[in-house]
Amino acid sequence: MTARHPFRFGIVAATARTADEWADKARRVESLGYATLVIPDRVQHTLSPLPALTAAAAATTSLRVGTYVLANDFRNPVLLAKDAATLDVLSAGRFELGLGSGIPMPEDNQMLGIPFDSGSVRVDRLAESVSLLKRLWAGERATAPGPHYAALDAAITLLPVQQPRPPILIAAGSRRLLALAGREADIVALTMQPTAQESAVSEKVGWLRGAAGERFEQLELNVNLMAVGDQVPSQLRMRMGVTAEDLARMGAFPALVGTTDQMCERLLRWRESLGISYVMVADELMEGLAPVVERLTGR
Numbered sequence: 001m002t003a004r005h006p007f008r009f010g011i012v013a014a015t016a017r018t019a020d021e022w023a024d025k026a027r028r029v030e031s032l033g034y035a036t037l038v039i040p041d042r043v044q045h046t047l048s049p050l051p052a053l054t055a056a057a058a059a060t061t062s063l064r065v066g067t068y069v070l071a072n073d074f075r076n077p078v079l080l081a082k083d084a085a086t087l088d089v090l091s092a093g094r095f096e097l098g099l100g101s102g103i104p105m106p107e108d109n110q111m112l113g114i115p116f117d118s119g120s121v122r123v124d125r126l127a128e129s130v131s132l133l134k135r136l137w138a139g140e141r142a143t144a145p146g147p148h149y150a151a152l153d154a155a156i157t158l159l160p161v162q163q164p165r166p167p168i169l170i171a172a173g174s175r176r177l178l179a180l181a182g183r184e185a186d187i188v189a190l191t192m193q194p195t196a197q198e199s200a201v202s203e204k205v206g207w208l209r210g211a212a213g214e215r216f217e218q219l220e221l222n223v224n225l226m227a228v229g230d231q232v233p234s235q236l237r238m239r240m241g242v243t244a245e246d247l248a249r250m251g252a253f254p255a256l257v258g259t260t261d262q263m264c265e266r267l268l269r270w271r272e273s274l275g276i277s278y279v280m281v282a283d284e285l286m287e288g289l290a291p292v293v294e295r296l297t298g299r
Contacts, residue, residue, distance in 0.1 A: 005220050005277040007267065007296040010036035012068055012224060013283040014046040022052065023059035025283065030063040032290045033297050038068035038098065038280065043108045050083055057091035066096035068224075068280065069171045069189065073102050073114060073122065077129040078154045081136035085160045093161035097133075098169035098189065101126045101177060123176050124148065130168065130184050137165040169222065175207050182211030187220045187278065194226040194236060195252045205274050222278040223270075227255035228289045229263070233282040260291040267296060 011029045016022035029037045037056050039049045053065040065087075070080070088095040101123050102109070106116035117125075125148040132149060135142040136156050144151040160166050170181040173191035181188045190204055201223075209216045226236055227244035232255075236242065247255035256263050256279075270276040281289050 004271060005275075006298050007271070007277050007279070008035035009289065009293045009297060010034055010038055010066075010068075010222075010278065010280045011283050011286050012038055012040065012280050014040055014042075016047065016052075019055065022047070022055060026056035026059045026063060029283070029286060030060045032286060033293045034063070034286065035297070036064045036066055036096065038066040038096075040068055041070045041074065043111050050087055053095070054087055054090055057087070057094055062094075064094045064096060065091060066169065067098040069098035069100035069169065071102045071108065072099050072126045072129050073109065073117075074112065077132040077149055078136065078142075078151055078156075080129070081133050082156045082158070084133070084166060085137060085156055085158050088160040088162055088166050089158060093166075095160075095162075096167045096169060096187070098171065098187075099126060099130065100171040100191075119174065120176065123174075123180060126170075126177075127180055127184070130170075130180075133168070134165060134184075172208075173204065178204060178208045179211035182208050182213075182215065182219070185219065187222055189222040189224065189280075190276070192223075192254060194240065194242070194247065194254060195250050196254065197251055198253045201253050202274060216275075219275075220278050221274065221276045222280060223254055223276055224280040225254050225256050225285070225289075226252065227257055228281055228285045229257060231285050231288050233284055235282075256289075256292075260295065263289075263292050264295055267292065 011034050026037055039052055040046055041049050049067050057065050084097050109116040128148045132142055132144055137160050139159055141153055141155045142151055143153055167186040169187035169189055170185040171189040171191050172178045172181040212219060227247045230244045232244050244257050248257045
């Protein structure tokens, strides 16, 4: 048994051809009852996260906006603290910062001319970044000796609206990353392969619980669905050639299939057994999940 956080739902979106299209998408997400609109972080093909989220916040009134997730290595944490605080102010306290150690697609790093280091180095760098962010958002002057970030008497003047700070989401799948998330995050996005089995997810939650200790009950646990009803995102369909039925037949954990009643029952079971209460889905599937959102949001 874990603490029961209220359900909330979010949409992962990455592209729009025009400002009007992006604003319309944000308003549609809000009108369907979703809590958040979040955006991934790639050098190519996606909108730039922080400007896009600022525009989405301006087009809506209650929708929270967030990154899902920023690649930590791409940004200096002092500048990120300032940019994130600015977005939190401009959105009237509706920003959530999602961070990760980077995904194994080193072409982005190559384009930026920075190395794609080992997992342990990237996790250590993320830990330093989170520590600096928290201190700067608290209004402290921060000096950090490194080894990854050597800041000298750093400070930001504009502080976030949300206190003590905006929520921090850390995307984690490895035991080392889950340990960091257990110590430092407010929200933990459980990363997994599209065909991951429930036993593997349960193991990750166990690692997280062990690392978080008494903090575990405070953590909001998140998953990103790979199928809803009878739909899968087009990118997954093209990459793997699978349908929602295929994923269900494989017993894939992130495939939420069936009727609205069946999907709701499964989410209720996930929350009861694993503590998962925050569910994301790609924007092209948002209409399909909407009946579940209407039924479970806030419960």
